[in-house]
Amino acid sequence: MQLHAEGIEKRFFRKTGSANNFFAVSKTDFDLLPGAVTVLVGRSGSGKTTLLQMLSGLLSPTSGKVFADGTDLYSLPDKALSRFRSTHLAVIPQGLSLLQNLTVMENLLLPGSLYSKSPVTEGTALEMLEKLGIGHLAGVYPTELSGGESRRVAISRALLHRPDVLFADEPTGDLDDENTDLVLDLLQAEARRGAAVLLVTHEAGAERIADNVYRMTAGKLSCERSAHEA
Ligand SMILES: Nc1ncnc2c1ncn2[C@@H]1O[C@H](COP(=O)(O)OP(=O)(O)O)[C@@H](O)[C@H]1O
Numbered sequence: 001m002q003l004h005a006e007g008i009e010k011r012f013f014r015k016t017g018s019a020n021n022f023f024a025v026s027k028t029d030f031d032l033l034p035g036a037v038t039v040l041v042g043r044s045g046s047g048k049t050t051l052l053q054m055l056s057g058l059l060s061p062t063s064g065k066v067f068a069d070g071t072d073l074y075s076l077p078d079k080a081l082s083r084f085r086s087t088h089l090a091v092i093p094q095g096l097s098l099l100q101n102l103t104v105m106e107n108l109l110l111p112g113s114l115y116s117k118s119p120v121t122e123g124t125a126l127e128m129l130e131k132l133g134i135g136h137l138a139g140v141y142p143t144e145l146s147g148g149e150s151r152r153v154a155i156s157r158a159l160l161h162r163p164d165v166l167f168a169d170e171p172t173g174d175l176d177d178e179n180t181d182l183v184l185d186l187l188q189a190e191a192r193r194g195a196a197v198l199l200v201t202h203e204a205g206a207e208r209i210a211d212n213v214y215r216m217t218a219g220k221l222s223c224e225r226s227a228h229e230a
Protein backbone atom coordinates (compact mmCIF):
# COMPACT_ATOMS: atom_id res chain seq x y z
CA MET A 1 0.00 0.00 0.00
CA GLN A 2 1.28 3.44 -0.92
CA LEU A 3 0.70 6.38 1.35
CA HIS A 4 0.65 9.81 -0.24
CA ALA A 5 0.25 13.11 1.59
CA GLU A 6 -0.55 16.24 -0.37
CA GLY A 7 0.09 19.68 1.06
CA ILE A 8 -0.50 18.65 4.67
CA GLU A 9 0.18 21.07 7.50
CA LYS A 10 -0.72 21.27 11.18
CA ARG A 11 -1.35 24.48 13.06
CA PHE A 12 -1.63 24.42 16.83
CA PHE A 13 -2.93 27.06 19.22
CA ARG A 14 -1.46 27.61 22.67
CA LYS A 15 -3.02 29.73 25.37
CA THR A 16 0.28 30.84 26.92
CA GLY A 17 3.44 32.39 25.48
CA SER A 18 3.88 34.78 22.58
CA ALA A 19 3.72 32.31 19.68
CA ASN A 20 0.22 31.10 20.47
CA ASN A 21 -0.55 30.13 16.90
CA PHE A 22 2.14 28.16 15.14
CA PHE A 23 2.74 25.47 12.57
CA ALA A 24 4.02 22.25 14.15
CA VAL A 25 4.30 20.96 10.57
CA SER A 26 4.54 23.36 7.63
CA LYS A 27 2.90 22.53 4.32
CA THR A 28 4.50 19.45 2.82
CA ASP A 29 4.03 16.52 0.46
CA PHE A 30 5.20 13.10 1.58
CA ASP A 31 5.20 9.55 0.23
CA LEU A 32 5.68 6.19 1.87
CA LEU A 33 6.31 3.39 -0.62
CA PRO A 34 5.70 -0.31 -0.13
CA GLY A 35 8.91 -2.23 0.50
CA ALA A 36 10.84 0.81 1.73
CA VAL A 37 12.00 2.01 5.13
CA THR A 38 11.75 5.77 5.46
CA VAL A 39 13.63 7.23 8.41
CA LEU A 40 12.60 10.58 9.89
CA VAL A 41 15.09 12.40 12.11
CA GLY A 42 15.08 15.80 13.82
CA ARG A 43 15.32 17.52 17.19
CA SER A 44 12.77 17.06 19.93
CA GLY A 45 9.78 19.31 19.34
CA SER A 46 10.47 19.70 15.60
CA GLY A 47 7.16 18.12 14.54
CA LYS A 48 8.02 14.46 13.86
CA THR A 49 5.23 12.93 15.95
CA THR A 50 2.71 15.42 14.58
CA LEU A 51 3.61 14.39 11.02
CA LEU A 52 3.45 10.67 11.91
CA GLN A 53 0.03 11.11 13.51
CA MET A 54 -1.35 12.95 10.47
CA LEU A 55 -0.03 10.22 8.16
CA SER A 56 -1.43 7.40 10.29
CA GLY A 57 -4.99 8.73 10.48
CA LEU A 58 -4.71 9.78 14.13
CA LEU A 59 -4.63 13.55 13.69
CA SER A 60 -6.51 15.48 11.08
CA PRO A 61 -4.30 18.02 9.22
CA THR A 62 -5.23 21.72 9.33
CA SER A 63 -5.18 21.51 5.55
CA GLY A 64 -4.07 19.00 2.94
CA LYS A 65 -4.96 15.38 2.30
CA VAL A 66 -3.59 11.92 3.07
CA PHE A 67 -4.26 9.13 0.58
CA ALA A 68 -3.70 5.44 1.18
CA ASP A 69 -3.85 3.71 -2.22
CA GLY A 70 -6.27 6.40 -3.33
CA THR A 71 -8.48 6.36 -0.21
CA ASP A 72 -8.69 9.90 1.18
CA LEU A 73 -8.27 9.02 4.89
CA TYR A 74 -9.83 12.11 6.43
CA SER A 75 -12.83 12.04 4.12
CA LEU A 76 -13.90 8.76 5.77
CA PRO A 77 -16.48 8.86 8.57
CA ASP A 78 -14.93 8.15 12.01
CA LYS A 79 -15.98 4.52 12.12
CA ALA A 80 -14.73 3.76 8.61
CA LEU A 81 -11.43 5.51 9.33
CA SER A 82 -10.95 3.51 12.50
CA ARG A 83 -11.74 0.27 10.66
CA PHE A 84 -9.36 1.24 7.85
CA ARG A 85 -6.62 2.00 10.37
CA SER A 86 -7.13 -1.30 12.19
CA THR A 87 -7.03 -3.29 8.97
CA HIS A 88 -4.14 -1.64 7.15
CA LEU A 89 -2.05 0.48 9.50
CA ALA A 90 -0.13 -0.13 12.71
CA VAL A 91 1.49 2.40 15.00
CA ILE A 92 4.16 1.87 17.62
CA PRO A 93 3.48 5.07 19.55
CA GLN A 94 6.07 7.17 21.34
CA GLY A 95 4.34 6.96 24.73
CA LEU A 96 2.99 4.04 26.69
CA SER A 97 0.08 2.40 24.94
CA LEU A 98 -0.76 -0.92 26.58
CA LEU A 99 -4.14 -1.48 28.21
CA GLN A 100 -3.34 -1.72 31.90
CA ASN A 101 -6.12 -4.13 32.89
CA LEU A 102 -5.14 -6.73 30.28
CA THR A 103 -2.15 -9.09 30.39
CA VAL A 104 0.62 -8.84 27.82
CA MET A 105 -0.94 -11.74 25.86
CA GLU A 106 -4.41 -10.18 25.99
CA ASN A 107 -2.96 -6.89 24.73
CA LEU A 108 -1.52 -8.77 21.75
CA LEU A 109 -4.69 -10.69 20.92
CA LEU A 110 -7.17 -7.83 21.28
CA PRO A 111 -6.59 -5.91 17.98
CA GLY A 112 -6.97 -9.08 15.87
CA SER A 113 -10.14 -10.06 17.69
CA LEU A 114 -11.73 -6.69 16.83
CA TYR A 115 -10.91 -6.59 13.13
CA SER A 116 -9.65 -9.97 12.07
CA LYS A 117 -7.87 -9.57 8.76
CA SER A 118 -5.53 -12.31 9.93
CA PRO A 119 -6.47 -13.32 13.46
CA VAL A 120 -3.47 -13.69 15.74
CA THR A 121 -3.16 -17.02 17.54
CA GLU A 122 -1.67 -17.37 21.00
CA GLY A 123 1.12 -19.46 19.49
CA THR A 124 2.13 -16.78 16.98
CA ALA A 125 1.92 -14.10 19.66
CA LEU A 126 4.16 -16.12 21.97
CA GLU A 127 6.68 -16.70 19.17
CA MET A 128 6.85 -12.95 18.57
CA LEU A 129 7.37 -12.25 22.29
CA GLU A 130 10.11 -14.88 22.40
CA LYS A 131 11.80 -13.32 19.37
CA LEU A 132 11.95 -10.10 21.37
CA GLY A 133 13.20 -11.87 24.49
CA ILE A 134 10.04 -11.36 26.58
CA GLY A 135 8.23 -14.67 26.14
CA HIS A 136 8.26 -15.21 29.91
CA LEU A 137 6.14 -12.07 30.38
CA ALA A 138 3.05 -13.20 28.43
CA GLY A 139 0.87 -13.52 31.53
CA VAL A 140 2.05 -10.36 33.26
CA TYR A 141 0.17 -7.03 33.56
CA PRO A 142 1.73 -3.90 32.03
CA THR A 143 2.26 -2.21 35.45
CA GLU A 144 4.82 -4.93 36.22
CA LEU A 145 6.89 -4.21 33.09
CA SER A 146 9.95 -2.01 32.65
CA GLY A 147 9.89 0.75 30.02
CA GLY A 148 11.90 -1.34 27.59
CA GLU A 149 9.70 -4.39 28.13
CA SER A 150 6.51 -2.36 27.55
CA ARG A 151 8.05 -0.96 24.39
CA ARG A 152 8.81 -4.46 23.12
CA VAL A 153 5.21 -5.55 23.79
CA ALA A 154 3.95 -2.56 21.76
CA ILE A 155 6.38 -3.50 18.98
CA SER A 156 5.17 -7.12 19.05
CA ARG A 157 1.57 -5.97 18.88
CA ALA A 158 2.25 -3.82 15.79
CA LEU A 159 4.28 -6.51 14.01
CA LEU A 160 1.76 -9.31 14.66
CA HIS A 161 -0.77 -7.22 12.85
CA ARG A 162 1.20 -7.51 9.56
CA PRO A 163 0.16 -4.00 8.55
CA ASP A 164 0.43 -2.56 5.05
CA VAL A 165 1.92 0.58 6.56
CA LEU A 166 3.89 0.52 9.82
CA PHE A 167 4.61 3.68 11.80
CA ALA A 168 7.24 3.51 14.55
CA ASP A 169 7.73 6.60 16.73
CA GLU A 170 11.14 6.33 18.44
CA PRO A 171 10.59 2.59 19.09
CA THR A 172 14.12 1.96 20.36
CA GLY A 173 14.39 4.97 22.70
CA ASP A 174 14.42 2.83 25.83
CA LEU A 175 16.13 -0.30 24.50
CA ASP A 176 19.72 -1.52 24.89
CA ASP A 177 22.00 -1.90 21.84
CA GLU A 178 21.26 -5.58 21.35
CA ASN A 179 17.46 -5.10 21.35
CA THR A 180 17.80 -1.97 19.23
CA ASP A 181 19.58 -3.97 16.53
CA LEU A 182 16.97 -6.70 16.77
CA VAL A 183 14.08 -4.23 16.38
CA LEU A 184 15.75 -2.48 13.44
CA ASP A 185 16.15 -5.91 11.77
CA LEU A 186 12.46 -6.69 12.38
CA LEU A 187 11.38 -3.33 10.89
CA GLN A 188 13.54 -3.99 7.85
CA ALA A 189 11.97 -7.46 7.52
CA GLU A 190 8.52 -5.82 7.52
CA ALA A 191 9.60 -3.68 4.55
CA ARG A 192 11.07 -6.73 2.79
CA ARG A 193 7.71 -8.51 2.97
CA GLY A 194 6.17 -5.45 1.32
CA ALA A 195 5.09 -3.05 4.05
CA ALA A 196 5.76 0.68 3.86
CA VAL A 197 7.67 1.60 7.02
CA LEU A 198 8.10 5.01 8.63
CA LEU A 199 10.67 5.07 11.44
CA VAL A 200 11.09 8.17 13.59
CA THR A 201 14.36 7.84 15.47
CA HIS A 202 17.49 9.42 16.95
CA GLU A 203 19.34 6.12 16.52
CA ALA A 204 22.44 6.68 14.37
CA GLY A 205 22.40 2.96 13.56
CA ALA A 206 19.02 3.31 11.83
CA GLU A 207 20.83 4.62 8.74
CA ARG A 208 21.74 1.04 7.88
CA ILE A 209 18.13 0.02 7.24
CA ALA A 210 17.02 3.33 5.67
CA ASP A 211 16.00 3.55 2.03
CA ASN A 212 15.08 7.22 2.48
CA VAL A 213 16.05 9.71 5.16
CA TYR A 214 14.09 12.88 5.93
CA ARG A 215 14.84 15.58 8.47
CA MET A 216 12.33 17.75 10.31
CA THR A 217 13.58 21.19 11.35
CA ALA A 218 11.10 23.39 13.19
CA GLY A 219 8.20 21.94 11.22
CA LYS A 220 9.94 22.01 7.86
CA LEU A 221 10.63 18.71 6.17
CA SER A 222 13.67 18.14 3.97
CA CYS A 223 14.98 15.06 2.19
CA GLU A 224 18.50 14.02 3.19
CA ARG A 225 18.77 10.83 1.19
CA SER A 226 16.42 9.24 -1.28
CA ALA A 227 16.51 5.77 -2.83
CA HIS A 228 15.64 7.39 -6.15
CA GLU A 229 18.79 9.51 -6.09
CA ALA A 230 21.12 6.70 -5.02
N1 LIG B 1 -1.88 19.08 20.87
C1 LIG B 1 -0.97 20.05 20.81
N2 LIG B 1 -1.30 21.34 21.06
C2 LIG B 1 -0.37 22.32 20.96
N3 LIG B 1 0.92 22.11 20.64
C3 LIG B 1 1.31 20.85 20.39
C4 LIG B 1 0.40 19.74 20.47
N4 LIG B 1 1.09 18.61 20.16
C5 LIG B 1 2.35 18.98 19.93
N5 LIG B 1 2.51 20.33 20.05
C6 LIG B 1 3.74 21.10 19.81
O1 LIG B 1 4.10 20.93 18.45
C7 LIG B 1 5.51 20.86 18.31
C8 LIG B 1 5.89 19.55 17.64
O2 LIG B 1 5.62 18.46 18.53
P1 LIG B 1 5.96 16.96 18.15
O3 LIG B 1 5.38 16.70 16.81
O4 LIG B 1 5.52 16.10 19.26
O5 LIG B 1 7.55 17.00 18.03
P2 LIG B 1 8.62 15.82 18.02
O6 LIG B 1 7.90 14.53 17.87
O7 LIG B 1 9.53 16.13 16.87
O8 LIG B 1 9.36 15.88 19.31
C9 LIG B 1 6.08 21.03 19.70
O9 LIG B 1 6.42 22.38 19.88
C10 LIG B 1 4.94 20.62 20.60
O10 LIG B 1 5.03 21.24 21.85
Ligand SMILES: [Mg+2]
Pocket residue numbers: 048049050094169
Ligand atom coordinates in the same frame (compact mmCIF):
# COMPACT_ATOMS: atom_id res chain seq x y z
MG1 LIG C 1 7.88 12.83 19.03
